Amino acid sequence: MQTEFRAGRRRPLAMALFVALLAPGVALAGTAKEQELETRVAQLEAQVQALLAAQQQAQAQIADTKTQLDAVDARHPAPPAGKQPIQSTAINASANPNTTFSYGGFIKLDAMATDTSDGRIADGSAGRLFYLPSQIPVGDANADGGDPYTDVHAQFSRFWFSADTVTDGGDKLKAYIEADMYGGGSNALAGNETSTNTYALTLRQAYVSWNDWLAGQTWSNFQDVAALPDAVDFVGPTDGTIFVRQAQLRYSKGPWSFSAENPQTTVTSYLGASRFNSGDNVLPDFTGRWTAKGGWGHFSVAALLRQFKYGDETGSGAAVSVSGKFNLGANDDIRYMANAGSGIGRYMAFGLGTDAVLDADGELHALDGYGGFVAWRHAFNPKLRGNLYYSAALFDNDPSLIGYGATERAQSLHANLIFSPIPKLDVGAELTWGQRSLEDDREGDLKRIQTTVKYSF
Structure with a gap:
């Protein structure tokens, strides 16, 4: 235990x-x-x-x-809303601050075969390059134009330069210059088709604008460029078209524009012995224009006042022009122009008629003229479009002063198709029939088929 x-x-x-x-x-x-x-x-x-x-x-x-x-x-600073410029700063060092520089133009090849009833248009002349009614040959009953003839050229290729400035105070400045190669060469090997087909540079426009003011060479204020039809030819409805570029001083405000332009008097001597230009003018040509615009198109009315002078002799003239474009929908529009006046000669149809006629005593008499065109444009689809247009001019000649060999009227009919496989590239073909008639009832006809390739940049 x-x-x-x-x-x-x-x-x-x-x-x-x-x-x-x-x-x-x-x-x-x-x-x-x-x-x-x-x-x-x-x-x-x-x-x-x-x-x-x-x-x-x-x-x-x-x-x-x-x-x-x-x-x-x-x-x-960021550019404003909308289409943005490629360039944000000035590349021309000597320009004003806030200046942008731009350039553009197009390359245009024209090829045409022409058949004239009463003789051939002289080789190298303007009528071989585009439709020019004053150069349609008119002969007697036995006249023969022979076989058709062909011309190919690129003289209407064009380029332009522009410098645009907006100052700190909001002022708008613009300098613009434009040129093409139509006008001939300067030596024996230039301006012909023998070897080089070299052509000289030709001034078309050169002006400066400041807000509402413009000074320099540009289209006459008496011409409505926006009414011209979509043509394969250089101009198209030349017979009845107001077509002038010249030096001027212009003021534009809203729908109104007024100009004082370079004067020049074209004269037919007594009984049509010769035609010449007079540089004796003192007063400029005065123009005024009013234009209304909208989604429907545009409508414009212009007036022209002129002084004629040759030596000690003077005269005066006045003319009006009504023009515009009317949209018929997304794919169609009508373009038109109607002109009438005393002394309208050099402003219409590339000077088909003169401004004035001399009588036996050397006095000047203004020549009355009338003209116009109407054009229909139709877009078949976004790449293919066509145009049909008619143009005419008529002069109220006094045969006792101007003779019976003067042009009484000219008219033409045109039809074209223009195909744009890619943007800015146009491939087109145009059929043209033209006729020039004299006071003695003789007539000469022109038939032409023209093709073009044009690339705009």
Whole structure:
């Protein structure tokens, strides 16, 4: 029994010794895990601090970049809404600030076969390059034009340059110059078809405009360029068209425009012995125009006042022109022009008639003339379009002054098709019939088929 008692006392003692021996190990184990956790926490804190520093550096770089972009935007403000210009700053160093420079034009190849009833149009003359009614040959009853003849050229290829400026005060300035190669060459090998087909540069337009004012050479204010039909020929309805480019001073405001233009008097001598130009004018030619525009098209009325002068002799004339374009829908439009006046000669049909006639005493008499055209344009689809137009001119001659060999009238009929396989590229063909009639009832006819390839840029 004593033995059992001693054994019972030993068990708690052994347990106490076991716990005493185990406690330091448990304590040591807990300390190692805590140290490992503390190490991991320290590493995570270091990584978080590095990420925060990188983010702050990136934000600083973004802010610096934005500041630089804002500075660039301030120096080069964004262009207005709409079609944006390719060029944002001036490339011509000598120009005014805020000037933009642009250029354009087209390359045009013309090929035509012509058949005239009463003789051949002289080789190298303007009538071989485009429809010019004054050069249709008119002969007697036995006249014969012979076989058809062909001409191929690229003289009407064109280019232009423009410098446009808007000042800080809102003033608009424009300088414009335009040229083509129609006008002949300057040496024996130029301007002919023998070897080089070289042709001289020809000034078409050169002017400067300031807000509502224009000074320089451009289309006459008496001409409505927007009414011209879509032609394969250089002009098309030449007979009844007002067609003049010349130096002038013009003022335009709203629908109104007024001009003082270069004067020149074309004269037929007594009984039509000769035709010549007189540079004796003192007063300019004065014009005025009113134009209304809308989604329906446009309508325009113009007036012309002129002085004629040859030597000590003077005269005067006046003319009116009504023109426009009327849209018949998305695919059709009508274009027209009607002209009438005393002394309208050099303004209509490339000078088919003269401005004035001299009598036997050397006095000037204004020549009355009338003309016009009407054209229908139809778009078959976005790539194919066609035009049909008729044009005519008539002069009220006095045969006792001008003779019976003067042109009494001219007329022409045209039909064309123009195909645009890609934008700005036109491939077209046009049939033309023209006729010129004299006061003695003689007539000469012209038949022509003309093709063209034209690329605008």
